[in-house]
Amino acid sequence: MYAAHTSLTRSFETRFLSAQRVATMIAAKGLAACLADMAACIESDFRRWEAFDKCARVASHSAQGVIELMPIADQQLYAFKYVNGHPLNHRLGLSTVMAFGVLADVATGTPLLVSELTLTTALRTAATSALAARLLARPGSRRMALIGNGAQSEFQALAFHRLLGIDDFRLYDVDPAATGKLLANLASMGLRGTVCRDAREACTGADIITTVTADKTRATILTGDMIAPGMHINAVGGDCPGKTELHPEVLSRSQVFVEFEAQTRIEGDIQQMSADFPVTELWQVLRGARPGRRNASEITVFDSVGFALEDFSALRFMRDLAEELGVADSLSLIPALDDPRNLFGYLPAAEPLRDRPAARPGHLPDTQYRVAM
Numbered sequence: 360m361y362a363a364h365t366s367l368t369r370s371f372e373t374r375f376l377s378a379q380r381v382a383t384m385i386a387a388k389g390l391a392a393c394l395a396d397m398a399a400c401i402e403s404d405f406r407r408w409e410a411f412d413k414c415a416r417v418a419s420h421s422a423q424g425v426i427e428l429m430p431i432a433d434q435q436l437y438a439f440k441y442v443n444g445h446p447l448n449h450r451l452g453l454s455t456v457m458a459f460g461v462l463a464d465v466a467t468g469t470p471l472l473v474s475e476l477t478l479t480t481a482l483r484t485a486a487t488s489a490l491a492a493r494l495l496a497r498p499g500s501r502r503m504a505l506i507g508n509g510a511q512s513e514f515q516a517l518a519f520h521r522l523l524g525i526d527d528f529r530l531y532d533v534d535p536a537a538t539g540k541l542l543a544n545l546a547s548m549g550l551r552g553t554v555c556r557d558a559r560e561a562c563t564g565a566d567i568i569t570t571v572t573a574d575k576t577r578a579t580i581l582t583g584d585m586i587a588p589g590m591h592i593n594a595v596g597g598d599c600p601g602k603t604e605l606h607p608e609v610l611s612r613s614q615v616f617v618e619f620e621a622q623t624r625i626e627g628d629i630q631q632m633s634a635d636f637p638v639t640e641l642w643q644v645l646r647g648a649r650p651g652r653r654n655a656s657e658i659t660v661f662d663s664v665g666f667a668l669e670d671f672s673a674l675r676f677m678r679d680l681a682e683e684l685g686v687a688d689s690l691s692l693i694p695a696l697d698d699p700r701n702l703f704g705y706l707p708a709a710e711p712l713r714d715r716p717a718a719r720p721g722h723l724p725d726t727q728y729r730v731a732m
């Protein structure tokens with residue numbers, strides 16, 4: 360039936376990475392190695408800051424959560440991520456954060472890769488957090504409070520272990536089942552965790568505090584009296600208008616670092632501060648243009664919201680890993696045409712429209728028809 364349409368035998372395919380495929384790729388390389396290499400990938404892209412066409416992400420808010428689109432491009436590659444944030448999804452058996460994304464060729468607009476990004480987001484968020492902490496935490500940091508023990512937490516713990524040598528985790532979550540799950544998963548990776556009664560206990564004596572909670576509200580996970588000189592705070596869960604984790608006093612006592620200022624002013628914990636509250640973008644520290652931590656007693660905050668450039672790097676990383684591992688799944692997403700102006704010719708040959716029998720729901724007709732005018 361398709362014999363006359365040689366275009367259909369020509370292959371133009373978009374690479375496809377399913378969630379299962381990405382999970383097996385991570386297992387093949389090793390999660391810790393993926394986190395380290397992804398951090399290196401993110402660092403090299405942040406160092407090329409001016410090469411990117413950047414914008415704050417586009418958010419659609421609802422009473423339950425948010426759905427966001429995150430585009431970015433350099434001269435060669437365009438990327439976007441679709442991602443949601445619905446803190447009550449667990450009640451429906453769904454993840455708080457779910458994502459997928461695309462990598463495309465700038466010169467032609469051809470989609471090169473469609474990939475899951477739920478797992479990949481957890482990796483890139485943790486890799487970015489650890490990258491920032493390597494610049495901002497006190498050298499020799501060993502103990503991290505981990506507040507919010509949900510889907511992102513294991514990735515955060517392992518990234519900080521691998522990139523900074525953190526080996527003492529103090530855990531707290533309002534849901535003891537989440538902490539039990541994290542403790543068991545840490546043990547399976549050979550990492551030690553201590554369950555704490557509350558956030559204050561978790562923070563006591565910590566070098567680094569990671570807040571990675573999910574609640575669609577102005578939460579106050581950390582107050583000024585929980586913070587000691589020299590701490591580094593990795594604030595991950597305040598990433599949306601009206602969704603914060605830090606008391607303003609914590610911010611006013613700290614040097615605050617952000618990914619992309621224009622976006623973080625809207626979404627980060629600094630949404631609580633005045634428009635001229637001073638912040639430093641991470642790329643400036645990476646390039647040595649601005650200082651990171653200046654002394655051992657300074658309090659530093661990485662006000663993380665998640666920026667499209669991290670997903671760009673993560674998509675590149677996954678594309679290259681798939682190549683390295685010989686993964687060749689693909690999607691027939693775009694019609695491959697012998698004559699690109701004859702899109703109509705891609706349709707199967709057909710009888711005149713008037714003779715067309717009605718298609719039964721769920722069944723494609725077994726004969727193909729030309730579309731009649």
Ligand SMILES: NC(=O)c1ccc[n+]([C@@H]2O[C@H](COP(=O)([O-])OP(=O)(O)OC[C@H]3O[C@@H](n4cnc5c(N)ncnc54)[C@H](O)[C@@H]3O)[C@@H](O)[C@H]2O)c1
Pocket residue numbers: 444446449455456480484506507508509510511512531532533534537571572573574578580594595596597598663664665666
């Ligand atoms: N900055 C980024 O780049 C980035 C990336 C991914 C996710 N996030 C954010 O990180 C947060 C966590 O994501 P997740 O996928 O792990 O969500 P999740 O729903 O799987 O886990 C969130 C955990 O926070 C706990 N929690 C809620 N309120 C708390 C409180 N007051 N004190 C202690 N624990 C509390 C919940 O019980 C739950 O276990 C979300 O807010 C999400 O939007 C940010």
